Amino acid sequence: MTTDHAKGRTAWYVPDAYIPPHSSGELESHESICVLNCMEEDASIAITVYFEDRDPIEHIEVTVPARRTRHIRTSSLAKDGQTIPVGVPYAFSLESSVPIVVQYSRLDATQPANALMTAIGYFG
Amino acid sequence: MTTDHAKGRTAWYVPDAYIPPHSSGELESHESICVLNCMEEDASIAITVYFEDRDPIEHIEVTVPARRTRHIRTSSLAKDGQTIPVGVPYAFSLESSVPIVVQYSRLDATQPANALMTAIGYFG
Amino acid sequence: MTTDHAKGRTAWYVPDAYIPPHSSGELESHESICVLNCMEEDASIAITVYFEDRDPIEHIEVTVPARRTRHIRTSSLAKDGQTIPVGVPYAFSLESSVPIVVQYSRLDATQPANALMTAIGYFG
Amino acid sequence: MTTDHAKGRTAWYVPDAYIPPHSSGELESHESICVLNCMEEDASIAITVYFEDRDPIEHIEVTVPARRTRHIRTSSLAKDGQTIPVGVPYAFSLESSVPIVVQYSRLDATQPANALMTAIGYFG
Numbered sequence: 001m002t003t004d005h006a007k008g009r010t011a012w013y014v015p016d017a018y019i020p021p022h023s024s025g026e027l028e029s030h031e032s033i034c035v036l037n038c039m040e041e042d043a044s045i046a047i048t049v050y051f052e053d054r055d056p057i058e059h060i061e062v063t064v065p066a067r068r069t070r071h072i073r074t075s076s077l078a079k080d081g082q083t084i085p086v087g088v089p090y091a092f093s094l095e096s097s098v099p100i101v102v103q104y105s106r107l108d109a110t111q112p113a114n115a116l117m118t119a120i121g122y123f124g
Numbered sequence: 125m126t127t128d129h130a131k132g133r134t135a136w137y138v139p140d141a142y143i144p145p146h147s148s149g150e151l152e153s154h155e156s157i158c159v160l161n162c163m164e165e166d167a168s169i170a171i172t173v174y175f176e177d178r179d180p181i182e183h184i185e186v187t188v189p190a191r192r193t194r195h196i197r198t199s200s201l202a203k204d205g206q207t208i209p210v211g212v213p214y215a216f217s218l219e220s221s222v223p224i225v226v227q228y229s230r231l232d233a234t235q236p237a238n239a240l241m242t243a244i245g246y247f248g
Numbered sequence: 249m250t251t252d253h254a255k256g257r258t259a260w261y262v263p264d265a266y267i268p269p270h271s272s273g274e275l276e277s278h279e280s281i282c283v284l285n286c287m288e289e290d291a292s293i294a295i296t297v298y299f300e301d302r303d304p305i306e307h308i309e310v311t312v313p314a315r316r317t318r319h320i321r322t323s324s325l326a327k328d329g330q331t332i333p334v335g336v337p338y339a340f341s342l343e344s345s346v347p348i349v350v351q352y353s354r355l356d357a358t359q360p361a362n363a364l365m366t367a368i369g370y371f372g
Numbered sequence: 373m374t375t376d377h378a379k380g381r382t383a384w385y386v387p388d389a390y391i392p393p394h395s396s397g398e399l400e401s402h403e404s405i406c407v408l409n410c411m412e413e414d415a416s417i418a419i420t421v422y423f424e425d426r427d428p429i430e431h432i433e434v435t436v437p438a439r440r441t442r443h444i445r446t447s448s449l450a451k452d453g454q455t456i457p458v459g460v461p462y463a464f465s466l467e468s469s470v471p472i473v474v475q476y477s478r479l480d481a482t483q484p485a486n487a488l489m490t491a492i493g494y495f496g
Binding site for chain 1: 137139140142174175176179180213214217234235236237239240241242243244245246248
C-alpha cells in the first residue's frame with residue numbers, strides 16, 4: 001500500500017513548451033499537458049504560462065475529476081481572452097489542490113513524417 | 125554497494141498513454157511498458173488503467189521474474205474481457221510486490237517514417 | 249502554497265548533448281537548453297561544457313530574468329572565442345544563483361523528416 | 373556551491389533498451405549510454421545487462437575519466453565474448469565508483485527518416 005502523498009505532487013514545472021505553427025500530412029501539430037489524478041477527490045488546477053519577453057499569464061483554471069486522466073491541448077487554454085500564441089517558446093507551471101502526476105508531450109507534424117517528444121515534468 | 129530500496133520503487137505512474145490507431149510502412153504502432161526487476165524475487169504487478177470519461181480498469185496482473193526485464197505491449201493487457209481501446213487518451217499506474225523500475229515508450233508509425241518517445245515513470 | 253525551494257534547483261546536469269552537423273528540409277537541426285525561472289529575482293547561470301577528449305569549457309554566463317523562460321540555442325554559447333563544435337558528443341552542467349528548472353531538447357533535421365527528443369535534466 | 377553528492381549518483385537503471393536491427397538512409401540505428409563524470413576522479417563503472425528470458429550479463433567494465441563525458445555505443449559492450457544481440461528487448465544498470473549522471477538515447481533509422489528518444493535514467 002502506498003500513501004496518498006506517493007500518488008503525485010501538487011506543483012509541476014515544464015520549461016520547454018512550443019506550439020508548432022505548421023502542420024502537413026495526416027496529423028496536426030499539437031502539445032498535450034497530460035494529468036493523472038489517482039485521488040478520490042477532483043483536482044482544481046491553476047496553470048501559469050511563462051514567456052521570454054513578457055509577463056506570465058497566471059492561473060488558467062482546469063479541473064481533472066477524481067480517478068481520471070485528462071490530456072489537455074495547450075491551444076485550448078485561455079484566460080480573459082488571452083491564449084498561447086503559436087511559434088513562440090514558452091514554459092508553464094501547474095499548482096493543484098490534490099496530488100497529481102504531469103507529463104508533457106509534443107507532436108510536431110511540420111513535415112508529413114511526424115516527430116514526438118515527451119517528459120514527466122519537474123515536481124516541487 | 126546499494127541497498128535493495130535503491131534498486132527501484134513499488135508504485136509508478138504514467139499520465140500520457142495512447143495506442144495509435146493506424147500504422148503504415150515497415151513497423152507497427154505500439155506502446156511498451158518496460159519493467160526492470162533487479163531483485164532476487166519475482167515481481168507481482170497490478171496495473172490500473174485510467175480514462176478521461178469512465179471508471180478505471182483496476183488490477184490487471186502481470187509478473188516480471190527475478191533479475192529479468194519485460195517489455196509489455198499495452199495492447200496485450202486484458203481483464204475480464206476488457207482491453208485498452210485504440211485511439212483513446214489514457215493513463216496508468218503500477219503497484220509491485222518488490223521494487224522495480226518502469227519506463228514507458230511509444231512508437232508511432234502513422235506515417236511510414238516512425239516517431240518515438242520515452243519517459244521514466246513518476247514514482248511514488 | 250509551495251516553498252521557493254520547490255520551484256527549482258540550483259544545479260543541473262545533462263549528459264547527452266550533440267549539435268547535428270547537417271540539416272535538410274524546412275527546419276534546421278539544433279539543441280535548446282530551456283530554463284524556467286519562476287522566482288522574483290533574475291537567475292545568473294554558469295554553464296560548463298564537458299567533452300570526451302579535452303578539458304571542459306567552464307562558466308559560460310547566461311541570465312534568465314525573473315518570472316521568465318529562455319530557450320537557449322547551444323550554438324549561441326561562447327566563452328573567450330570558444331564555441332561548441334558541431335558533430336561532437338558533449339555534456340553540460342548549469343549552476344544558478346536562484347532555483348530554476350532545466351529541460352534539454354534536440355531537433356535533428358538530418359533528414360527532411362525531423363526527429364525530436366527531450367529530457368528534464370538531472371538535478372543535484 | 374554544490375556538494376559532491378549533488379553531482380550525480382552511483383547506481384543507475386534503464387528498463388527500455390533495444391538495438392534496432394535495421395538501418396536505411398544516411399544514419400545508422402544505434403543506442404548510446406551517455407555518462408557525465410563531473411568529479412575530480414575517474415569513474416570505474418560496472419554495467420549489468422538484463423534480458424527477458426535468460427540470465428544477465430554482469431559487470432561489463434567501462435571507465436569515464438575525471439571531468440569528462442563518454443557516449444558509449446551499446447553495440448561496443450562485450451564481456452567474455454558475449455555482446456548484446458540486436459532486435460532483442462533488454463534493460464541495464466550501472467554501478468559507479470564515484471557519482472555520475474546517466475542518460476540513455478536511441479536513434480532508430482529503420483526508415484530513412486530517423487526517430488529519436490531519450491531519458492535520464494532512474495537513480496538508486
